[in-house]
Amino acid sequence: MLSGCTVDLLQPGGPIGEGNRDMMVLEFAVMMCVVVPTCIATLVIAWKYRAANTKAEYKPKWAHSNVLEVFIWGIPVLIIAVLSCINFWSTHYYDPYKPLAQDMLKREHAENTKPLEVQVVSLDWKWLFIYPEQGIATINELDVPTKTPLDLHITSDSVMTSFFIPQLGSQIYSMAGMETRLHLLARKPGSYRGEAAQYSGPGFSGMKFRAIAMPQEQFASWVENVRTGTSQFAEKDALDEKTYRRYATPPAVSNEVAPAPAPVTYFSNVQSALFQHIIAKYNNGMARDANGNGVMHMDMQNNGANGTSSATGM
Secondary structure: OOOOOOOHHHOOOOHHHHHHHHHHHHHHHHHHHHHHHHHHHHHHHHHHOOOOOOOOOOOOOOOOOHHHHHHHHHHHHHHHHHHHHHHHHHHHHOOOOOOOOHHHHHHOOOOOOOOEEEEEEEEOOEEEEEEOOOOEEEEOEEEEEOOOOEEEEEEEOOOOEEEEOOOOOOOEEEOEOOOEEEEEOOOOOEEEEEEEOOOOOOOHHHOEEEEEEEOHHHHHHHHHHHHHOOOOOEEOOOEOHHHHHHHHOOOOOOOOOOOOOOOOEEEOOEOOOHHHHHHHOOOOOEEEOOOOOEEEEEOOEOOOOEOOEEEEEO
16 A cells, blocks of 8 residues: 555444445456456467467457357346446445434444434534534534434535545535535444545645544534533634624635634534524525425525524524
8 A cells, every 4th residue: 555545444343334334346246257357368369369379279260259249238238237236226225315224223223312413514614513402513523423323414605615534434525505414323432534535725735624433422412522622622602693704714825825624613602593694694694494394484684604594484
């Protein structure tokens, strides 16, 4: 391995990452059923029918072979059919918008565990994670309990980029005015690398975060520390529209020099429906509510920085 390479995709930390790895390895093996025999046949034919080998069969008027045609067309068709079946099944089974399958949760002993909802916002150039049920938020650090389904709601308050935790699986786009979904699960405690997987400007190289998985009891203790502001990363201000504008403003860039990565920051309190406000900025002040069963109308001022909201059913 080259010193700059990583093998995160081959070292999964959860069932989705494991499934992604298995599909990748299986499809690679199927494709090698064509590549390896072709490489071997190329060498064998080149050696057998070399000019110096006068014992090799010579057919100057040869033009067609049914057996050869079967190999040329039959094997690729078979390979495509196998890959199509694999991809069809895996695309539906590992659909990032669908909650994790029950058989998957049973294998992880998490079938009766309540999912953790996290709202993810990509900014220039940092990641904001909002925990609506816990009423807290973080920047550039995603803390989650192990063996707990994760329900991620993802949007952008800048250009389109891509949210990706290689060891947990499933890269998905983050787009302004839209909400994408992703369901993951961390199997064991650990610190997993997260990143923006699509170029988004001068600060792209520093747009990374750590996904830290910990036992349930430790996660509950972490939430309490963030709420009380006792953590070393605690921010004294609550995350509301005013403080959000400050953190969402991209750092100044001079001479195309990449800005320093944003430090990890914790917020002990978060304004209600802030995530919906961010989406509504790009949709004429309208966004679905947190349950997805209505439309939230927002009077957004200063490009969505201030305003009031009210929800109406569809």
